[in-house]
Amino acid sequence: MAWSDYSRERSQPYKPGQKETFKVSRSKIEDFVRCPRCFWLDRRLKIARPDTPPFQINKAVDELFKKEFDVYRSKGQPHPLMIEYNISAIPYSHKSLDKWRANFTGVQYLHEPTNLLIFGAVDDVWVNDQGELIVVDYKATSKKSEVSLDAPWQISYKRQMEVYQWLLRKNGFEVSDTGYFVYTNGRLDLDGFFDKIEFRTKVIGYTGNDDWIEPTIHKIKECLEQEKMPAPGLDCEYCGYARKRTELTLAALNIKT
Numbered sequence: 652m653a654w655s656d657y658s659r660e661r662s663q664p665y666k667p668g669q670k671e672t673f674k675v676s677r678s679k680i681e682d683f684v685r686c687p688r689c690f691w692l693d694r695r696l697k698i699a700r701p702d703t704p705p706f707q708i709n710k711a712v713d714e715l716f717k718k719e720f721d722v723y724r725s726k727g728q729p730h731p732l733m734i735e736y737n738i739s740a741i742p743y744s745h746k747s748l749d750k751w752r753a754n755f756t757g758v759q760y761l762h763e764p765t766n767l768l769i770f771g772a773v774d775d776v777w778v779n780d781q782g783e784l785i786v787v788d789y790k791a792t793s794k795k796s797e798v799s800l801d802a803p804w805q806i807s808y809k810r811q812m813e814v815y816q817w818l819l820r821k822n823g824f825e826v827s828d829t830g831y832f833v834y835t836n837g838r839l840d841l842d843g844f845f846d847k848i849e850f851r852t853k854v855i856g857y858t859g860n861d862d863w864i865e866p867t868i869h870k871i872k873e874c875l876e877q878e879k880m881p882a883p884g885l886d887c888e889y890c891g892y893a894r895k896r897t898e899l900t901l902a903a904l905n906i907k908t
Contacts, residue, residue, distance in 0.1 A: 677771030686884030793837030
């Protein structure tokens with residue numbers, strides 16, 4: 652069956668025992684890892700977590716990075732950052748690259764044991780001298796310290812890259828374990844704004860391991876099938892807020908639980 656047959660942008664709630672293929676995005680996998688309860692409420696009942704404000708500056712940086720690397724892609728030449736960081740690769744050209752980058756299509760794979768269509772939109776793909784594909788993710792921030800991947804919360808960045816690596820492998824490509832974050836930092840040490848923000852960009856390598864993905868997909872399927880709402884994630888701030896809000900509301904109404 653062609654992937655276009657699964658291309659509905661807005662999925663319906665999951666129904667236990669359904670035969671129809673169900674789409675699960677890379678971001679929803681992350682939601683499940685963080686909090687099975689939030690994931691279940693979203694995918695089963697369409698009760699989504701509150702949205703965060705859109706990061707439009709980050710989106711602009713992503714789009715400009717893509718245009719910049721596309722120039723070198725069309726030439727079949729390495730980008731200067733690749734040369735600076737001694738990365739023997741060039742931007743990868745493929746007929747499906749635009750699809751891989753699109754939010755509602757991305758790189759897709761039908762996981763037949765669970766009938767879940769896993770997908771995720773990559774920022775970029777490079778290819779090294781051995782013909783292996785390299786997953787690349789653009790990141791943008793603005794802080795005084797140097798950018799790195801050392802913070803505990805950045806495990807989500809690493810899982811993100813590993814899902815993309817897994818998806819490309821499942822599509823039959825040879826994929827390098829090493830991916831790269833093109834991580835740019837808006838400078839705060841200048842004398843003013845003057846309608847311009849200057850950035851310093853680092854390329855940070857990361858060696859991924861996608862062994863966790865297969866068992867996680869099976870757990871996601873089990874979660875979708877169950878009727879009982881699962882336990883919340885240990886540090887889920889959304890569930891913590893909901894619990895405290897309920898307690899305060901009941902207390903205000905003099906309702907004892």
